[in-house]
Amino acid sequence: MPASTLDQVVSLAKRRGFIFPSSDIYGGIQGVFDYGPLGVELKNNIQGDWWRTNVYERDDMEGLDAAILMNRLVWKYSGHEETFNDPLVDCRSCKSRWRADHIKGKCPNCGSTDLTEPRPFNMMFKTQVGPVADPDSFAYLRPETAQGIFANYANVLATTSRKLPFGIAQIGKAFRNEINPRNFLFRVREFDQMEIEFFVMPGTDEDWHAKWLEARLSWWAGIGVPRDRIQIYDVPKGDLAHYSKRTYDLMYNYPTLGYEEIEGIANRTDFDLGSHSRDQDKLGLTARVSPNADSLARLTYFDQANNRHVVPFVIEPSAGVGRCTLAVLSEAYADELVKAPPAEKLEAVSQALQAFIKSAGRSEKLNGETRDALVARAESIAAALPEALPQVESLLGMAGADQIEVGKKLRGQAQPVADENFRTVLRLVPKIAPVKVAVFPLKRNHDGLVGTAKDIRKALQRTCMRTVYDDTGAIGKLYRRQDEIGTPFCITVDFQSLEDGSVTVRERDSMAQERVASAELAGYLREKIG
Numbered sequence: 001m002p003a004s005t006l007d008q009v010v011s012l013a014k015r016r017g018f019i020f021p022s023s024d025i026y027g028g029i030q031g032v033f034d035y036g037p038l039g040v041e042l043k044n045n046i047q048g049d050w051w052r053t054n055v056y057e058r059d060d061m062e063g064l065d066a067a068i069l070m071n072r073l074v075w076k077y078s079g080h081e082e083t084f085n086d087p088l089v090d091c092r093s094c095k096s097r098w099r100a101d102h103i104k105g106k107c108p109n110c111g112s113t114d115l116t117e118p119r120p121f122n123m124m125f126k127t128q129v130g131p132v133a134d135p136d137s138f139a140y141l142r143p144e145t146a147q148g149i150f151a152n153y154a155n156v157l158a159t160t161s162r163k164l165p166f167g168i169a170q171i172g173k174a175f176r177n178e179i180n181p182r183n184f185l186f187r188v189r190e191f192d193q194m195e196i197e198f199f200v201m202p203g204t205d206e207d208w209h210a211k212w213l214e215a216r217l218s219w220w221a222g223i224g225v226p227r228d229r230i231q232i233y234d235v236p237k238g239d240l241a242h243y244s245k246r247t248y249d250l251m252y253n254y255p256t257l258g259y260e261e262i263e264g265i266a267n268r269t270d271f272d273l274g275s276h277s278r279d280q281d282k283l284g285l286t287a288r289v290s291p292n293a294d295s296l297a298r299l300t301y302f303d304q305a306n307n308r309h310v311v312p313f314v315i316e317p318s319a320g321v322g323r324c325t326l327a328v329l330s331e332a333y334a335d336e337l338v339k340a341p342p343a344e345k346l347e348a349v350s351q352a353l354q355a356f357i358k359s360a361g362r363s364e365k366l367n368g369e370t371r372d373a374l375v376a377r378a379e380s381i382a383a384a385l386p387e388a389l390p391q392v393e394s395l396l397g398m399a400g401a402d403q404i405e406v407g408k409k410l411r412g413q414a415q416p417v418a419d420e421n422f423r424t425v426l427r428l429v430p431k432i433a434p435v436k437v438a439v440f441p442l443k444r445n446h447d448g449l450v451g452t453a454k455d456i457r458k459a460l461q462r463t464c465m466r467t468v469y470d471d472t473g474a475i476g477k478l479y480r481r482q483d484e485i486g487t488p489f490c491i492t493v494d495f496q497s498l499e500d501g502s503v504t505v506r507e508r509d510s511m512a513q514e515r516v517a518s519a520e521l522a523g524y525l526r527e528k529i530g
């Protein structure tokens with residue numbers, strides 16, 4: 001079962017150090033997040049798996065790491081200066097600004113319908129280049145990594161002797177001055193993209209588009225986002241980006257948000273290579289491009305079989321790392337009932353929830369929308385007890401919940417029952433889990449147990465498995481702590497270990513335990529983790 005609300009995932013991500021709001025100590029900056037100690041491991045593992053699958057395991061791919069800053073002309077001829085716009089409206093009542101297509105004609109802040117006509121707002125960030133502040137000495141922070149690939153197409157072709165079809169893969173930062181960043185990592189102003197530009201012979205593009213769709217769905221399934229949680233949206237002609245002949249958007253069923261884009265797979269035709277080329281009239285382009293008198297290159301491919309130069313077509317799978325992280329966490333999240341709570345404690349939680357619903361529903365401190373959201377959430381939890389009991393914590397983290405006095409009593413009733421009877425577990429696919437193995441000594445004040453556990457940690461870490469040591473609580477509590485961050489295996493060193501060298505290995509999902517000889521641990525774990 002995936003998470004039932006986005007709040008559950010946000011709350012876990014903040015509580016356990018996956019994600020922090022950027023520059024928190026000064027009140028943050030909207031639409032920017034930092035990856036904490038566990039977040040950076042998860043992100044690196046996702047990116048590493050994408051790179052391994054798309055670069056190392058294929059024979060037709062090269063990698064690239066292009067700079068974020070590029071000559072401004074790149075963004076002129078790519079079409080971004082002219083067309084990378086969102087429709088902006090102002091609310092005349094409260095002076096807030098919104099993206100017109102996100103608000104259905106009504107200001108989400110004050111409810112007014114007195115809005116200005118939509119006007120285009122270019123989403124590229126500008127930054128000054130060099131010490132002279134004249135109006136022309138600026139560059140854009142790239143809004144997609146793709147253009148770094150197109151600008152290096154001829155370099156890669158010349159230095160690798162690749163034949164069509166072949167691709168160039170890149171992972172890197174992209175920046176968009178979103179009008180309303182929202183929904184945690186989903187819509188932000190600074191994010192990472194994993195992009196492939198796959199160059200093919202014109203005429204084979206539709207076949208390759210279909211092949212890439214399948215390849216990408218298979219990758220998503222392999223990192224824990226199954227096929228049946230993704231819908232394929234064939235973007236209607238009128239909504240296609242200026243460069244696209246056809247685009248499949250992969251739509252993941254995010255908790256709370258519903259189906260939203262997680263990856264776009266576009267057929268960019270010969271638009272980009274053609275746009276960035278000189279002598280365009282000699283290239284037989286199919287795409288409509290602006291005349292380019294600035295380019296120093298013809299971005300073509302010599303088709304030896306037919307003794308002619310062609311401009312390759314491009315298939316582009318493009319996924320955001322943040323949206324991927326959010327999907328992976330949502331999919332893996334579970335609040336699992338470990339043992340049935342005593343009836344009287346459950347009844348006390350139920351009554352506290354009813355008191356909360358009554359109090360929130362009557363509260364005059366909250367606006368209508370906040371009140372309705374709190375009541376609806378509390379009612380859905382009350383209707384799904386005992387399974388939904390751990391969700392009380394994210395209810396109390398919602399906007400306005402701190403204004404409801406009985407919320408404190410509700411937490412006091414619910415938290416001990418949740419701690420005692422439930423576990424939060426992230427069922428992450430082991431290969432992307434931030435920590436692979438945790439090692440505990442049965443007693444923290446016993447030199448033999450502690451020394452052996454630390455030696456095992458060190459030995460496993462040397463095999464490139466992220467391994468941690470912990471002795472800061474009872475074993476049951478340590479298991480729960482690791483379950484919550486998705487660690488697939490925990491090892492306990494006990495007195496038998498000192499006698500025969502075996503340890504207990506406990507598996508996260510089944511909670512099954514097995515004794516394994518220390519000498520065989522690395523091989524045993526590597527096989528299970530894959």
Ligand code: GAP
Nearest residue numbers: 144146186187188191262263264318319320323
């Ligand atoms: N090069 C093509 C391109 O950039 P896109 O559909 O605009 O296409 C590709 O973006 C992916 O980048 C999206 O599917 C999404 O995963 C991610 N993405 C785009 N804008 C984002 C934003 N503001 N915040 C987080 N991720 C974003």
